[in-house]
Amino acid sequence: MTGITTAVPQPEAGLVDGVVVQRFRIGPLALETGGHLPDVVLAYETWGTLNADASNAVLIEHALTGSSHVARGESSEDGWWDGLVGPGRTIDTNRYFVVSINMLGGCYGSTGPASLDPEGKPWGSRFPFVTIRDSVRAEALLADLLGISSWHSVLGGSMGGARALEWAVTYPGRVQRCAVIACGAASTAEQIAFAQAQVQAIRLDPRFTGGDYYGSAGPEDGLGLARRIAHITYRSEAELVHRFGRAAQGMEEPFGSSVPGGRGRYQVESYLDHQAEKLVRRFDANSYVILTEALMSHDVARDRGSLSTALAAASAEFFVAAVDSDRLYWPRQSVELASALPGNVAVHTIESPIGHDAFLTEIAQLEPALAAAFYSNTDDGDVKESASALRLRAG
Numbered sequence: 217m218t219g220i221t222t223a224v225p226q227p228e229a230g231l232v233d234g235v236v237v238q239r240f241r242i243g244p245l246a247l248e249t250g251g252h253l254p255d256v257v258l259a260y261e262t263w264g265t266l267n268a269d270a271s272n273a274v275l276i277e278h279a280l281t282g283s284s285h286v287a288r289g290e291s292s293e294d295g296w297w298d299g300l301v302g303p304g305r306t307i308d309t310n311r312y313f314v315v316s317i318n319m320l321g322g323c324y325g326s327t328g329p330a331s332l333d334p335e336g337k338p339w340g341s342r343f344p345f346v347t348i349r350d351s352v353r354a355e356a357l358l359a360d361l362l363g364i365s366s367w368h369s370v371l372g373g374s375m376g377g378a379r380a381l382e383w384a385v386t387y388p389g390r391v392q393r394c395a396v397i398a399c400g401a402a403s404t405a406e407q408i409a410f411a412q413a414q415v416q417a418i419r420l421d422p423r424f425t426g427g428d429y430y431g432s433a434g435p436e437d438g439l440g441l442a443r444r445i446a447h448i449t450y451r452s453e454a455e456l457v458h459r460f461g462r463a464a465q466g467m468e469e470p471f472g473s474s475v476p477g478g479r480g481r482y483q484v485e486s487y488l489d490h491q492a493e494k495l496v497r498r499f500d501a502n503s504y505v506i507l508t509e510a511l512m513s514h515d516v517a518r519d520r521g522s523l524s525t526a527l528a529a530a531s532a533e534f535f536v537a538a539v540d541s542d543r544l545y546w547p548r549q550s551v552e553l554a555s556a557l558p559g560n561v562a563v564h565t566i567e568s569p570i571g572h573d574a575f576l577t578e579i580a581q582l583e584p585a586l587a588a589a590f591y592s593n594t595d596d597g598d599v600k601e602s603a604s605a606l607r608l609r610a611g
């Protein structure tokens with residue numbers, strides 16, 4: 217006996233926006249494009265209990281401005297997929313151990329531009345470019361620390377779908393099932409174009425000061441403008457016409473006009489102003505830039521040959537779904553992805569008039585098909601039969 221003990225790394229609990237997260241130090245991370253982060257911490261939430269053989273672990277990946285707060289759990293804050301995840305739900309937390317990780321570069325507790333560098337200064341403008349692939353590699357290090365060598369399933373929508381897909385291809389042996397919802401195999405020229413306009417709106421705000429604005433007023437106008445541009449793409453033209461038309465917004469509080477010249481506002485302007493104000497209250501502009509540029513980088517086939525060659529590396533069973541009215545992540549991109557995947561992968565459809573955001577608001581539509589494909593008891597012959605029936609109908 218030497219009396220020397222090796223400390224086993226442990227996560228620490230922290231509070232982010234009223235939600236308790238676990239924060240685990242995963243250490244240094246070399247980045248795909250040559251950069252380096254010396255000391256990465258990932259913040260995450262879990263629901264349920266990990267089996268002794270760690271066979272029931274499910275990873276749920278959040279979208280651009282989402283967070284790890286997938287489900288309410290024991291907190292008082294609603295989760296963004298509350299209907300899908302919880303005791304007795306499709307992803308039943310009495311059976312599965314659900315993990316959701318705040319993305320590297322974000323502002324919900326994982327290392328990001330507002331975090332302190334080794335000298336104790338916020339990274340700000342010096343925070344490096346990170347790709348979707350970098351974030352997934354960081355998450356794999358966290359999975360190692362959690363004792364999860366293979367996920368029962370990895371799923372996500374939008375940027376969460378990009379991360380799920382990248383997981384399945386980067387770590388084929390570690391993902392048994394993968395659901396990619398409202399996201400294609402790569403960010404298209406148009407998605408990059410919308411994203412670039414948002415990033416420029418932030419960078420051109422005089423208060424951005426290159427990204428080193430911590431301690432003073434930040435680029436709230438730029439961030440708000442970025443959200444307005446983004447939000448238009450998250451909703452359909454038909455919804456905006458139906459919901460707001462050309463109607464004027466009343467001048468009563470809290471919607472009083474802020475338009476110079478006092479012409480008042482159209483309702484749709486007031487709606488966008490509100491979406492912008494809400495995001496500015498909860499999100500860091502540098503993180504918005506870092507995550508948006510990460511999403512621009514999304515291309516699961518990068519440096520892996522053709523798309524079908526890249527996808528052939530994955531050994532997961534896939535579930536692909538699109539929103540029929542999505543004008544940002546067009547359904548045809550999901551069809552292209554499904555067609556390039558090995559096997560006969562159907563594209564499931566969320567039918568909604570609202571556009572892209574329906575992957576959040578209408579996820580319940582996918583529950584029967586998801587349950588049948590991934591979360592039923594596979595020893596049950598009746599359940600197997602209904603799974604294939606659902607796939608046929610969805611296809």
Ligand SMILES: CC(=O)SCCNC(=O)CCNC(=O)[C@H](O)C(C)(C)COP(=O)(O)OP(=O)(O)OC[C@H]1O[C@@H](n2cnc3c(N)ncnc32)[C@H](O)[C@@H]1OP(=O)(O)O
Pocket residue numbers: 233278279281282283285296465471483484486487488490491494498573576577
């Ligand atoms: C810690 C965290 O908060 S993490 C964030 C969790 N969220 C996510 O992960 C995803 C990000 N969230 C979102 O993208 C959105 O909130 C969504 C997609 C979930 C919301 O979609 P919907 O429920 O369809 O909301 P919708 O677009 O109708 O907007 C409703 C809001 O617009 C407001 N609104 C409606 N009409 C008007 C108008 N004419 N003028 C001003 N505001 C208006 C409503 O009052 C409501 O405000 P509230 O959200 O403050 O209650």
Ligand SMILES: N[C@@H](CCO)C(=O)O
Pocket residue numbers: 279280281282373374375450573
């Ligand atoms: N409303 C979603 C859309 C991006 O997928 C978000 O803000 O994350």
